[in-house]
Amino acid sequence: MPPELTESCASADEARECGATAVAHPNIALIKYWGKRDEELLIPYVDSLSMTLDVFPTTTTVRLTPTAEGDSVTLDGSPAVDGERERVVAFLNLVRTMAGRAEPAVVNTRNSVPTGAGLASSASGFAALALAGASAYGLDLDPTALSRLARRGSASASRSIFGGFAICHAGRGTGAEADLSAYAEPVAVADFAPALVIAVVNAGPKAVSSRAAMRRTVDTSPLYQAWAASSAVDLADMRVALRRGDLDAVGEIAERNALGMHATMLAARPPVRYFAPETMAVLDTVARLRADGFSAYATMDAGPNVKVLCHLGDTARIAAEIRRAVPDGTAVIAGPGAGARLRPRAEP
Ligand code: PMV
Numbered sequence: 001m002p003p004e005l006t007e008s009c010a011s012a013d014e015a016r017e018c019g020a021t022a023v024a025h026p027n028i029a030l031i032k033y034w035g036k037r038d039e040e041l042l043i044p045y046v047d048s049l050s051m052t053l054d055v056f057p058t059t060t061t062v063r064l065t066p067t068a069e070g071d072s073v074t075l076d077g078s079p080a081v082d083g084e085r086e087r088v089v090a091f092l093n094l095v096r097t098m099a100g101r102a103e104p105a106v107v108n109t110r111n112s113v114p115t116g117a118g119l120a121s122s123a124s125g126f127a128a129l130a131l132a133g134a135s136a137y138g139l140d141l142d143p144t145a146l147s148r149l150a151r152r153g154s155a156s157a158s159r160s161i162f163g164g165f166a167i168c169h170a171g172r173g174t175g176a177e178a179d180l181s182a183y184a185e186p187v188a189v190a191d192f193a194p195a196l197v198i199a200v201v202n203a204g205p206k207a208v209s210s211r212a213a214m215r216r217t218v219d220t221s222p223l224y225q226a227w228a229a230s231s232a233v234d235l236a237d238m239r240v241a242l243r244r245g246d247l248d249a250v251g252e253i254a255e256r257n258a259l260g261m262h263a264t265m266l267a268a269r270p271p272v273r274y275f276a277p278e279t280m281a282v283l284d285t286v287a288r289l290r291a292d293g294f295s296a297y298a299t300m301d302a303g304p305n306v307k308v309l310c311h312l313g314d315t316a317r318i319a320a321e322i323r324r325a326v327p328d329g330t331a332v333i334a335g336p337g338a339g340a341r342l343r344p345r346a347e348p
Helices: 003-008 012-018 082-099 121-136 143-151 175-181 210-220 224-244 247-266 277-291 312-325
Strands: 020-024 027-031 036-038 048-052 058-064 072-075 105-111 165-168 184-186 195-200 296-300 306-310 330-334 341-343
Touching: 020 121, 027 224, 027 247, 027 296, 036 210, 048 224, 058 121, 072 082, 082 105, 082 121, 082 143, 105 121, 121 143, 121 341, 143 184, 165 224, 195 312, 210 247, 224 247, 247 296, 247 306, 277 296, 277 306, 277 312, 306 312, 312 330
Parallel strands: 072 105
Antiparallel strands: 020 058, 020 341, 027 048, 048 165, 058 105, 165 184, 195 306, 195 330, 296 306
8 A cells, every 4th residue: 555545544444435635747748749649548659758847736536435326526626527527437447447446436636727728737637546546446556557557548647647857658569568668757857947937828728629639630730740750859859958957958949849749730631720829929929038048948738828948047037028928818937846646635
């Protein structure tokens, strides 16, 4: 039994009663994952590399309810709606199969970031659910196995198991071989702590889910294969830049990788466009800051929000410039954060 649980629950039976609560943070990819080669096992086409954040935690409790008819899933205080509930129940089914158990569960999740807005709520969400679910059902998983389990909820969640910087291997082969070889692990970096200013220009849910957008891009974009090939080069360059602690190199590589990913989407048929006018305003601001001598580099995920990589000492100035450019938006300052962890017995 994980040490955090033994502290609060005297026995396996008691652990079942009190359940397990896990906290996980989102991560932002500096080298993006875009496209799945196996949609069932959620195996990415490309390796990716991310920084786990110290903001926007997700807190999830899983408590077993042996006498209930089925699972009960609550998201931010309200019953989860169709698609969300189905994803959680499918994930619990996977955990139950691994554990050889059948009891339904109550899942209670609180996100401190808007869900589905390209702010990586699925990464923190499934990392927290993987850890809380595995603990509640008595699975004793090492970090690699936990990362592989989190990947089955959302491939980017595999990276949020770890704090700091993590690489997610796209794995090799098919079926069980692919499943075993696709997981995240920490990467070595110099002793430096870059910051991200997160420009939230629109916190609403995205128009096209990342799942649908990826599929369309892989199936129809003539640019996809070229980006995937260049991403392998970006990853190798990024590892060198991180080991050196060279923020400008890290930023340049992250920006070209992200904009290349969006180019593949813009070339999809029909196109997938996550850019909003406010997105362009932030990208212009980043370019201007750079011209003024700041180390500031943009990355974007499946949504209109922009994350600006910079030195910790420059965050206040950069956040102020972003707020000036997009007065209705918000700018949140983040640094490298911790990996997923269990919390001693407490409801979120
Ligand atoms: O794992 P998903 O379905 O949330 O996809 C995330 C994809 C990106 O955020 C765009 C890139 C990444 O590697 O996180």
